Amino acid sequence: MTSRRAFIQQTAWAGVGLSLLSASNVFATAKEKVRLGFIGVGLRGQNHLELALKRTDVDVVALCDIQQRMMDAALQLVKESGKPSPQIILEGNYGYRKLLERKDIDAVIISTPWEWHTVQCLDAMNAKKWVGCEVITGMTVDECWQLVDTSEKTGMPLMMLENVCYRRDVMAVLNMVRQNLFGELIHLQGGYQHDLREVKFNDGQKPYGGGAEFGAKGFSEAQWRTQHSVVRNGDLYPTHGIGPIAMMANINRGNRFTRLSSFASKARGLHEHVVNVGGKDHPNTKIDFKLGDVVTTMISAANGETFLLQHDTNLPRPYSLGFRVQGSKGIWMDVNKSMYIEGQSAKPHQWEEAKAWLEKYDHPLWKKYGSDASGAGHGGMDWFVLNAFVESVKRNVTPPQDVYDAVTWSAITPLSETSIAQGGTAVDFPDFTRGKWEKRKNEFALDDRY
Amino acid sequence: MTSRRAFIQQTAWAGVGLSLLSASNVFATAKEKVRLGFIGVGLRGQNHLELALKRTDVDVVALCDIQQRMMDAALQLVKESGKPSPQIILEGNYGYRKLLERKDIDAVIISTPWEWHTVQCLDAMNAKKWVGCEVITGMTVDECWQLVDTSEKTGMPLMMLENVCYRRDVMAVLNMVRQNLFGELIHLQGGYQHDLREVKFNDGQKPYGGGAEFGAKGFSEAQWRTQHSVVRNGDLYPTHGIGPIAMMANINRGNRFTRLSSFASKARGLHEHVVNVGGKDHPNTKIDFKLGDVVTTMISAANGETFLLQHDTNLPRPYSLGFRVQGSKGIWMDVNKSMYIEGQSAKPHQWEEAKAWLEKYDHPLWKKYGSDASGAGHGGMDWFVLNAFVESVKRNVTPPQDVYDAVTWSAITPLSETSIAQGGTAVDFPDFTRGKWEKRKNEFALDDRY
Secondary structure, three states: OOOHHHHHHHHHHHHHHHHHHHHHHHHHHOOOOEEEEEEOOOHHHHHHHHHHHHOOOEEEEEEEOOOHHHHHHHHHHHHHHOOOOOEEEOOOOOOHHHHHHOOOOOEEEEOOOHHHHHHHHHHHHHOOOEEEEOOOOOOOHHHHHHHHHHHHHHOOOEEEOOHHHHOHHHHHHHHHHHOOOOOOEEEEEEEEEOOOHHHHOEOOOOOOEOOOEOHHHOOHHHHOHHHHHHHOOOOOOOHHHHHHHHHHOOEOOOEOEEEEEEEEOOOOHHHHHHHHHHOOOOHHHHOOOOOOOEEEEEEEEOOOOEEEEEEEOOOOOOOEOOOEEEEOOEEEEOOOOEEEEOOOOOOOOOOEEOHHHHHHOOOHHHHHHHHHHOOOOHHHHHHHHHHHHHHHHHHOOOOOOOHHHHHHHHOHHHHHHHHHHOOOOOEEOOOOOOOHHHOOOOOOOOOOOO | OOOHHHHHHHHHHHHHHHHHHHHHHHHOOOOOOEEEEEEOOOHHHHHHHHHHHHOOOEEEEEEEOOOHHHHHHHHHHHHHHOOOOOEEEOOOOOOHHHHHHOOOOOEEEEOOOHHHHHHHHHHHHHOOOEEEEOOOOOOOHHHHHHHHHHHHHHOOOEEEOOHHHHOHHHHHHHHHHHOOOOOOEEEEEEEEEOOOHHHHOEOOOOOOEOOOEOHHHOOHHHHOHHHHHHHOOOOOOOHHHHHHHHHHOOEOOOEOEEEEEEEEOOOOHHHHHHHHHHOOOOHHHHOOOOOOOEEEEEEEEOOOOEEEEEEEOOOOOOOEOOOEEEEOOEEEEOOOOEEEEOOOOOOOOOOEEOHHHHHHOOOHHHHHHHHHHOOOOHHHHHHHHHHHHHHHHHHOOOOOOOHHHHHHHHOHHHHHHHHHHOOOOOEEOOOOOOOHHHOOOOOOOOOOOO
16 A cells, blocks of 8 residues: 555655756746735735835835725835835726736735635736735636636736745644655644634724624625625635645645535524624614535545535634644644644653644744744734745746645635535535646745745 | 524423423332343443442343353452342353343343344344443444334333443533523534554454454454444444534434535555554555545534534544534533633633533533542443433433434444445435424433433
């Protein structure tokens, strides 16, 4: 019983040399600076903007949004940075196309509502821009295919800015996976378990809480994100959970997802929240939210691993992405901050604190850039994901998370919707690489470059 | 949006009065002593025997097994107890039928290999014995139906001796569920995550480890349990995980399971273990174990809850039944020993230690009998499950876990096998109550009686 995965793992590491070789080729055409445009400078876009403004290898040349309030906040960040004023585009939903017309822009960062991602990514690639897009790239399987087809046709890379792949503990565990501490990977878990009730409802002034409003009467994410909970039932936000474990299991690189089944619980949390915050006569108490409070998804992979994802955003609960990485020699879980490695952990059948393991296997990227990332959003991981995108553009290399990852991770949402609508029926997972997964190599975070 | 569950919950508590009333009726026919026969006195049967011998309300009148070594150990227990010597039956696989012929036996405790449970339960009920059977009652859906039909036809109750329903923390959480601390239940998890490699393989002398033998060359559970991992792929041991959470969600009592889907990972753990322990040339290295190392199962329920079960017995990992009980107001998880109850926990979005909650809501049964149970197997819960069976026989009342629970929990195995064999297809869950679930009341552990 040979281990196909171990083989792939070795070749992935062996690929470092190859990758350095190709890197030296592209350095001939490498840029020193990236000229960036921002499509969407709401709260998330402002996070990216602030990090970009701190970089000496980025020029922020244009900002686009549809709301004066958000643009004012973004311009304040520019002012504080002392950098030159960018072009300001405030011309409604399709104003971003004006930004894309500028030939001097290399790349765009898209941080808009999910439903705008596909069209904006497509337009940007067709305009020959590199695309760094916030998570959820493709709300339907058809949109996912459009993104793949357009990236392949135009030759323009799309990187989904999935930051959790760069979380410090996650990268240490990736390091452990690659050094075979867990043996052959068997089962992996992740999810998005985050009480978003005060994100989905607010008072129309503050971004978080204080009211039971959403849509036109809400502010920030409540303006658009909540509507997805009204009309859709599926794992609406799979990428933070699946991205890191997909990378560990070499999905799209010698492995691929094959089948998926999802179950959704009843929907109670959002209604109860509206009643509690807005009162029993609030108009939003009449809404029948379709999104089940807890959505559970199982996925199988070509190399025999199973994946479990949980989406849980409507109930009172502490935050947890629920990671579990389990192989033939050991297991890590983040909810109890624990590790067990056979033959190495102090006592058989006993958890030990993960802390010492995570420090010992701290990833080279974090060792090198941890101080640069310090203070950046979400514990520093936001710095790494933007850095990876900027470095990819500069070096003219495919981003470490590419278009196939972007759509594979995002497609979990529509696939889970289909499965749930069909009573949990298992559905086939599309192969967005069209067979290329068999020979592709994993180059994500192979060393300390980006 | 009224809560059907809250209604059922209230009526379940209201049912206490009714239950006392019927109890007073049956006291007319209550027995002071139960005359018990033991079918199977291997290691598990010896646990039950030892507890039975300590009771003043039980006479142990016959023991049956197929192995002299196990019988000798059982008789040593009898001797140490100072109780009268029981009849000894050592007459091969069907010797138990001789035990069932005795008219003076009220009830039997069955602790034999899984594959013998159904026929022995059927024979015992047909012989008009109360049946307390170790877990897994019915290895196929057809066997489950046979058990239901025979119990209904003969009027003889079958209680599966699922001890984890009586675990102290589980009962405290059940108490919290009934006092509405979690609000309306939304999602529940459990499982059997226990590294059984040294149970499945031993040296033929010791029950645990020391070799790579099983079947005819193994000893104790390895003689029969391991073979299930050779030929079956499914959640082979669902009852410890599902029993407690099914009771909390009133399954078969105002609620029922509706659909199930299972995914299995690849199988690596047992082969690697045989190689590590027996060497790469050991004959058992040639076996192709069918059981996936991690089997994940989702189940939906009529009242809209979702359930997640995990079976994980082939890999190095710390023991955990992986319980999670989540409602509209709070969540408990056992792997991180944590609780969060909205508005009551100290800090929003922060776990707190479950300990104080579990002590505060310690179940009345544990308060009353905790000292009796002290020292009994599996942290005391073995005492409670035997006590519940003996008390049910004495009072002539349906056991708190009845034949419908026994087969509903056990049927998860064959249903998961079917689902996995069909690529994760969701399958319908049979209604073993034939509609009675709608009106049945939950009488499990309603007070401090049994």
